[in-house]
């Protein structure tokens with residue numbers, strides 16, 4: 545692994561209002577499939593946004609392939625893509641072509657180049673008939689696929705996945721996983737669901753804003769056992785933090 549490759553998280557802390565939601569996170573991530581697991585409210589989505597450079601941390605920084613994701617936005621959008629849990633939060637344009645072209649234009653492609661790359665991307669996924677389709681008319685699973693295509697069209701080396709399969713049925717989940725596994729980007733997948741991270745080589749367990757454990761796939765069973773123990777209690781205080 546060459547210097548400056550992978551994801552370096554250096555002393556990351558973040559407050560929302562007066563509350564510290566992430567504290568002192570440092571990670572050196574170089575595997576091709578990295579899972580961040582944690583229960584509701586542990587800070588996963590906040591971490592995903594910080595990793596993608598969408599919000600500024602109160603302390604620390606994130607480097608991806610040597611790019612400071614906050615300071616060098618142009619390089620960051622060429623290096624890392626993010627997929628959110630809810631495609632409605634990602635899709636902003638009325639047609640599929642506009643949605644996919646937008647990111648390419650942000651990378652500096654001309655209108656014609658962006659259109660060509662959009663067609664190429666749709667063809668790669670067997671969806672060339674979607675070019676001028678209305679984004680509103682797509683089903684939930686189709687909207688997820690559109691978000692995946694829009695992000696992958698930009699050729700990122702890393703993809704950050706913030707629970708992208710929540711609420712999807714099993715066939716859709718399997719189909720989308722296949723697209724992601726074969727996309728060529730390294731995956732950092734954030735989830736509360738151990739089965740989403742099956743086969744991932746590195747697992748980091750986020751608990752109340754800190755890394756509680758960091759290791760291999762065996763951590764998933766440990767996490768699940770702990771979640772079942774916590775579910776056996778009647779106290780829901782942890783849900784609200």
Ligand SMILES: Nc1ncnc2c1ncn2[C@@H]1O[C@H](COP(=O)(O)OP(=O)(O)OP(=O)(O)O)[C@@H](O)[C@H]1O
Pocket residue numbers: 560561565582583584585586587588589590591736784785
């Ligand atoms: N806009 C906000 N205002 C106030 N508190 C917030 C806000 N966004 C997040 N929080 C709090 O920050 C903490 C971390 O939230 P975050 O969404 O990052 O957790 P999460 O692990 O992704 O949760 P979930 O699995 O439920 O989506 C939670 O306690 C949450 O209540």
